[in-house]
Amino acid sequence: MVWPFGACEQHGPHLPLITDTFFAENILIKTLEGLPRKMPIWMMPSQSIGFSPEHQAFPGTLSLSANVLISLVSDVGKQIASMGFKRLVFFNAHGGQIGLLQAVSRQLRIQCPSLAVLPCFLWSGVPGLEKLLPDKEVEEGLHAALAETSLMMHMHSELVRNHSYLESKTSNEEIISPPKGWSLEGASPCAWLTQDLSSSGIIGDASSSNPKLGLALEKALIDHWRSLFISLLESDWPPIMSGESVSSS
Numbered sequence: 001m002v003w004p005f006g007a008c009e010q011h012g013p014h015l016p017l018i019t020d021t022f023f024a025e026n027i028l029i030k031t032l033e034g035l036p037r038k039m040p041i042w043m044m045p046s047q048s049i050g051f052s053p054e055h056q057a058f059p060g061t062l063s064l065s066a067n068v069l070i071s072l073v074s075d076v077g078k079q080i081a082s083m084g085f086k087r088l089v090f091f092n093a094h095g096g097q098i099g100l101l102q103a104v105s106r107q108l109r110i111q112c113p114s115l116a117v118l119p120c121f122l123w124s125g126v127p128g129l130e131k132l133l134p135d136k137e138v139e140e141g142l143h144a145a146l147a148e149t150s151l152m153m154h155m156h157s158e159l160v161r162n163h164s165y166l167e168s169k170t171s172n173e174e175i176i177s178p179p180k181g182w183s184l185e186g187a188s189p190c191a192w193l194t195q196d197l198s199s200s201g202i203i204g205d206a207s208s209s210n211p212k213l214g215l216a217l218e219k220a221l222i223d224h225w226r227s228l229f230i231s232l233l234e235s236d237w238p239p240i241m242s243g244e245s246v247s248s249s
């Protein structure tokens with residue numbers, strides 16, 4: 001079972017609030033379309049409000065508290081397990097809830113030992129992305145910047161507003177750097193709020209966004225996730241735990 005996991009948050013003046021949900025759902029649909037028909041994989045309705053406190057200063061953002069999200073995922077996950085599903089993949093497109101989904105996945109695994117839980121992030125571990133994107137985007141393009149804007153221009157260009165805004169300088173704000181040795185994400189992160197870094201809500205540079213790049217990104221994402229789903233479906237993961245009884249079959 002795959003649960004597309006998005007968010008409802010301001011994405012600068014040019015991308016819709018549903019950006020992350022749109023990517024989680026639509027990249028997943030295209031990924032699954034290419035799988036052999038006999039592969040047993042199902043998609044849940046998308047979760048369109050997630051954990052987005054970092055964007056709350058920007059109108060339009062809706063966020064659940066961490067506690068509510070943990071309860072929600074736990075309640076739904078237990079029902080998925082009780083229906084007999086063997087695996088639950090969180091197909092998450094919002095970077096701000098990676099850690100939370102990893103934590104709740106471990107908790108769910110303890111609560112439902114027979115259910116493997118795989119909390120993946122759409123943009124993580126995708127081969128070739130770093131070749132398609134400039135270093136600056138890889139390091140600082142955290143939100144509504146080149147990658148997300150280009151992907152939306154390719155997948156649903158009518159949802160991108162203010163193309164003229166993108167050509168203006170303001171779509172490229174200089175990001176205030178964290179103290180030396182600290183990072184925005186990664187090794188020594190600083191739990192930033194969007195307003196620490198940006199007045200428009202864009203974190204990074206959206207100015208050179210284009211649909212051609214969006215097409216290349218879409219292909220890299222779909223190829224990667226399709227191969228990971230096939231690998232999962234062909235595997236015996238999760239291993240049967242010692243002491244766990246195997247029913248009659």
Ligand SMILES: [Zn+2]
Nearest residue numbers: 019020144148
């Ligand atoms: Zn986003």
